[in-house]
Each structure stands twice: as C-alpha cells, then as structure tokens.
Amino acid sequence: MTTLLILIIVLAFIFDFINGFHDAANSIATIVSTKVLTPFQAVLWAALFNFAAFFISRYIIGEFKIGNTIAKTVNEHFITLEVIFAGLLAAIVWNLITWWFGIPSSSSHTLIGGFMGAAIAYAGGFHGDGITVINYAKVIPTFLFIFLAPLIGMVIAFIITIIIVHLCRRSNPFKAESWFKRLQLLSSAAFSLGHGGNDAQKVMGIIGAAIIYQQSTVGNTLTFNEFVIHYSWVPFCSFLAIGLGTMSGGWKIVKTMGTKITKVTPLEGVSAETAGAITLYITEHLGIPVSTTHTITGSIIGVGATKRLSAVRWGVTVNLLWAWVLTIPISAIMAAGFYYVIKLIV
Structure with missing residues (x-):
C-alpha cells in the first residue's frame, strides 16, 4: 500500500x-429526553447495536449495497487517491463544524458532496469534463431521498x-407509560441497527473506491464485491469505528433532537424510532444511502404533528432544512479547495 492510501484508510x-x-x-435523543436511560447507558446501548449491524449485513443480508453505491457515486475515470483524500478532508471538517454548532446535518451527504466536489475539480470543473464526473444513476436517488427520507x-x-x-385510549396512563419506556429500549436498538447498517457502509464505499483504484494502477481489476471478500477487515473495522464513535456521544445534537423540535414522551419516542428504523431498512434494501439524521428528524416531526401542528417548533425545523440543503454544495466546494491545495503540495 502507498503512503497516501494508508492515510486515506486512517482518515x-x-x-x-x-x-x-x-x-x-x-x-438516543428520545430515549435520553424521556429519561428511559441515562446518557451514558444510552450511548453504550446504541454503540452495541451499531456494531451488531455488521453481523446482520454480512451474514443475514449477505451484501453491502450502500457501500457499493457510495463507491460508484463518481465515475471511475475521475477517481484518484488525491480526489478521495480531498473529499474525506472536506467531510470531516464539515461534520466537525456542524457538530460544534449542534446542527444535525447529514454525514452521508457531506461525504458524497466532498467526493463529487474533489472529482469535479480533478476534471477541470464544469468548464472541463466536470459534467461527466457524476454517476447520475447513483446520485439522483440519493439526492431525492434528502427530501423523501424525512417525509417517509x-x-x-x-x-x-x-x-x-x-x-x-382506555389504558391506565401510568402503566402505559411504563410499558412504552420498556419498548423504547427495543425501538432504540432497532434504529441503532439501521444506523450502523446504513452509515458504516459509506466509509466502506470510500475505502473500497481507493483500494479498487490502487489495484487498477498495477493492472488488477477488482469489483466491489470482490473487494469485500479480499479485504474483509474493512467492513468489520468500519462497523467497529462507528460503534466506538457512538460511545463518545454528541450531546449538543442530543439536545436539539430530543427537546428543541418537539417535546417527546415514551410513546412518541417508540413511534419515532420505529418509523425511523423502518425507513432505514427500506432504503438499505434499495441500496440508497440516506441520512439517518434526516430520517429521525422527520419521524420526530411526524410524532409532534399528531398533537397539533403548532407542537412542532417549525423555526428550528426550517433551520435544519437549510443545513441539509447546503451540506452537499458546501462540502463539494470545500473538497475542491482541498484538492487544489493537495495538488500544489504533492
């Protein structure tokens, strides 16, 4: 492996x-806001099921469709290690910025935006071959689900x-709330499984694209499925890393998701997490990388709307929508900038 490839894998x-x-x-936002678990207990619970998603994807589903989609977001003629490196840098910077300000933006879309932006810069921008860089068959469904995933x-x-x-409606309120608190453990676990199965694969796709490119430079042709077989440590480490990251928590965003959009009860927490999990399972089956952030936010809004539309704090929601829409273009611009800097150095 070259030094740049190793650096890409580490990044x-x-x-x-x-x-x-x-x-x-x-x-964990709803499970913490309803006091079913303490924040520490909640992140351990979520981390366990994020990692457990590896075994479901590997041994039950038997494939990693979302990873394959991410790897093919950009046409292979425009993929280089410098492109991937610049895209990753942009994705990391944008993720840290949105985390710092407590904005629940999409890690998926910042990764895709960064990948595309760096590739377009490599192609000479839209005045060059930039228009042919994007694999529209993969990107258009992903773009549409920026809006469809939260709506679903x-x-x-x-x-x-x-x-x-x-x-x-005729149940004892105290007993019902006690039951829904228990059920939240299951619904939170289900959503964590969906999150791990969806998001860990995105990093697999990026690493896969880098290794497949590196192999092609020495005359070896490797498909994504062959990559998964020959480099089986990549999927395992991808799911492990996202599980460890989940354990470290993100309390600023917990506050936004758990309290600022609408007040959530245990019953509503079960509804939101179950709806989010169902949406993630459907999109994973279709091989469409969606934002788990968008998905659970839409689910929380749906829960709030059952009481009355004014129960949803639409001012907060509109701000979130702006962050979602801007994520891909800002990540793309940042990645293009990083690519030009890298080319000056390398």
Whole structure:
C-alpha cells in the first residue's frame, strides 16, 4: 500500500468515528429526553447495536449495497487517491463544524458532496469534463431521498402514533407509560441497527473506491464485491469505528433532537424510532444511502404533528432544512479547495 492510501484508510476510519459521535443523538435523543436511560447507558446501548449491524449485513443480508453505491457515486475515470483524500478532508471538517454548532446535518451527504466536489475539480470543473464526473444513476436517488427520507419517516411515525393512541385510549396512563419506556429500549436498538447498517457502509464505499483504484494502477481489476471478500477487515473495522464513535456521544445534537423540535414522551419516542428504523431498512434494501439524521428528524416531526401542528417548533425545523440543503454544495466546494491545495503540495 502507498503512503497516501494508508492515510486515506486512517482518515476514513476517523470520519467513521466522528460520524458515530455526530449521529449518536439520532438513536438516543428520545430515549435520553424521556429519561428511559441515562446518557451514558444510552450511548453504550446504541454503540452495541451499531456494531451488531455488521453481523446482520454480512451474514443475514449477505451484501453491502450502500457501500457499493457510495463507491460508484463518481465515475471511475475521475477517481484518484488525491480526489478521495480531498473529499474525506472536506467531510470531516464539515461534520466537525456542524457538530460544534449542534446542527444535525447529514454525514452521508457531506461525504458524497466532498467526493463529487474533489472529482469535479480533478476534471477541470464544469468548464472541463466536470459534467461527466457524476454517476447520475447513483446520485439522483440519493439526492431525492434528502427530501423523501424525512417525509417517509414523518408519515410512518404519524400513522404509528395514531394507531397506538387509538389502541391504548382506555389504558391506565401510568402503566402505559411504563410499558412504552420498556419498548423504547427495543425501538432504540432497532434504529441503532439501521444506523450502523446504513452509515458504516459509506466509509466502506470510500475505502473500497481507493483500494479498487490502487489495484487498477498495477493492472488488477477488482469489483466491489470482490473487494469485500479480499479485504474483509474493512467492513468489520468500519462497523467497529462507528460503534466506538457512538460511545463518545454528541450531546449538543442530543439536545436539539430530543427537546428543541418537539417535546417527546415514551410513546412518541417508540413511534419515532420505529418509523425511523423502518425507513432505514427500506432504503438499505434499495441500496440508497440516506441520512439517518434526516430520517429521525422527520419521524420526530411526524410524532409532534399528531398533537397539533403548532407542537412542532417549525423555526428550528426550517433551520435544519437549510443545513441539509447546503451540506452537499458546501462540502463539494470545500473538497475542491482541498484538492487544489493537495495538488500544489504533492
């Protein structure tokens, strides 16, 4: 392995770790805000199931569709180690900036934006061959699900909440709340499994693209599925890194997700996490990398909307939407800048 390839792999796992603590809030915000678990207990719970997702993807599902999608976001003729390195740097910087300000942005989209921005810079910008850089068959569904994933989560959460409220309308409120607190352990675990299965694969895709490119320079042709077989340590370490990152937590984003969007009860926490998990399982099956942040936010909004639309703090929600929309272009611009700097040095 070349020095740059080793550096890319190390950076990718650092990004994976940052992704874990950046997105820890997604699966534990409601369980912490409803006091089912302490923050420390919650991150341990979430980390365990983020890592457990590896065994489901590897031995039950038997493939890593999302990793394959990420690896093919950019047409292979425009992939170099410098491109991947610049894209990773941009993704890490944007993730840290949004974490610092407590903005639940998408680690998925910053990675994709960074990858594309650096590749477009390599191609000479849109005045050169930049328009042919992007693999639109992979990118367009991902872009559409920036809007569809939270919408799907919102609708499913709304329906689940209405059904539960209807079924439990004659239940003893104290006993019902006690049961829903227990059920939150299951719904949080289900969402953590979806988060691990979705997000850890994105780093796999980046490392896969780098190794496949490196192999091609010495005359070896390697498909993504062959890469997974020959470099089996990459998937394992990707899921381990995101689990360890989750254990470190991300309390600023927990506060935004758990309290600022709408007040969440144990019943509503179960609804939101279950809806989020269902959405993630569907998109993982389709091989579409979505934002777990967008998904759970949409689910929490759906829960809040069952009480009344004014229960959702729409000012906070609009600010989140701006962060989501801007993530890909800002990451792309940053990655292009990093690429030009790297080319001056290398």
